[in-house]
Amino acid sequence: MKAAAKQAGRDIRDIQLIAVSKTQNVDKILAAIDAGQRIFAENRVQESLVKWPALKSTHPNISLHLIGPLQTNKIKQALSLFDVIETVDRPKLAEALAKEMKASQPFPECYIQVNIGEEPQKSGILPTESDDFITYCKNELKLPITGLMCIPPADIDPAPYFTRLATQAKKHRLHNISMGMSGDFEAAIAQGATHIRVGQAVFGERG
Ligand SMILES: *Cc1c(COP(=O)(O)O)cnc(C)c1O
Numbered sequence: 101m102k103a104a105a106k107q108a109g110r111d112i113r114d115i116q117l118i119a120v121s122k123t124q125n126v127d128k129i130l131a132a133i134d135a136g137q138r139i140f141a142e143n144r145v146q147e148s149l150v151k152w153p154a155l156k157s158t159h160p161n162i163s164l165h166l167i168g169p170l171q172t173n174k175i176k177q178a179l180s181l182f183d184v185i186e187t188v189d190r191p192k193l194a195e196a197l198a199k200e201m202k203a204s205q206p207f208p209e210c211y212i213q214v215n216i217g218e219e220p221q222k223s224g225i226l227p228t229e230s231d232d233f234i235t236y237c238k239n240e241l242k243l244p245i246t247g248l249m250c251i252p253p254a255d256i257d258p259a260p261y262f263t264r265l266a267t268q269a270k271k272h273r274l275h276n277i278s279m280g281m282s283g284d285f286e287a288a289i290a291q292g293a294t295h296i297r298v299g300q301a302v303f304g305e306r307g
Contacts, residue, residue, distance in 0.1 A: 101296070104286040115289055118165055118278070120299030123306045126151055132302065133159055141186075141297055143168025145178050152181055166208075167249070167278075167297055169223050172196040179204040186211040186249040186278055188237065189224050198241035209246045211278055212237065214268065216261045217253035224250065227264065234272050247276025247294070258284045262291035 105112040121129050122143045129140065129151070138161060142148040145166070156162055165184040175196055178185060188194050188210045201207050212234055215224030225233045237243045248269045252261035262279050269277045269292075280288025282301035289296065300306060 101285070101289065104289040107286075108290045110289065114294060116295045117302075118167075118295050118297045119302045120167065120281075120297050121151075121303065122147065122168075122299065124299075124303045126155065128303050129155060133162070137302075139163045139165065139295075141165040141167045145170065145174045145181075148181055149177060156181070165278075165295075165297075175200055176204075179208065182208050184209045184211065186247075187213045187223065188243070188245070189213040189215075191233070191236070194233075194237050194241055194243060198243055201243070207244060209276075210237070210243050211247035211249045211274075211276060212245060213249045214265060216250040216265055219253055222251060227268070230268060231272075234268075234274075238272075245274065247274050247278060248272075249278035251281075252279070252284070257287075259287050259291055262288050262293070266292035 101115060102112055105115055116139055118139045118141045119132050119137050120141045152164055163183040165186055166178055166182045167186050170178055170187055170193060172193055179200055185208050213224040214230050215222050215226055218226055238245050248265055250265045252258040265279055266277050276294050277292055278295040280293045280296035282298050285296040285298055
């Protein structure tokens with residue numbers, strides 16, 4: 101991260117490492133916490149409910165991000181655990197979240213997931229619809245949208261996709277740009293990521 105930040109002429113303090121702990125056991129997570137890591141992410145609500153309530157109660161300064169799809173029937177559980185929901189990706193979910201906002205305090209920060217490569221198998225709002233969706237979430241639903249998130253297509257140069265996401269975030273004055281994983285975080289840092297989501301390069305291969 102340091103080398104990539106330096107190469108890009110960026111301040112390392114503007115880039116946060118999110119340790120993606122999906123499928124990793126609690127011992128490995130505790131080792132990361134002991135090493136000073138404070139931001140983690142999971143992709144499944146159910147798995148997170150098993151692992152994180154105890155960890156969070158003993159380590160209250162941890163920030164937990166949801167980076168996998170959120171079903172509307174799991175919203176209440178997600179709100180009880182996550183500090184940031186990175187996967188707001190469709191009006192139905194955004195509306196259901198907005199409905200819960202008053203009942204749930206504190207309410208997590210939200211990022212909008214953009215299907216930046218327009219891939220049918222991937223979640224995320226399409227780039228052609230994202231301007232309207234971001235505006236709807238912010239202005240009409242009053243959701244606390246603070247960033248954008250994407251997963252670019254595999255096996256091709258991710259840089260143009262990262263650039264598109266960063267440009268869109270700037271346009272909407274959204275500070276947080278979540279992009280880059282174990283295989284491409286350097287490119288994401290070069291294109292302006294404020295949060296990189298790294299699993300296997302932190303914890304080793306997933307079992
Ligand atoms: C698993 C996952 C990551 C981390 O992937 P690694 O290749 O292990 O770094 C990042 N983002 C999302 C959305 C993921 O599901």
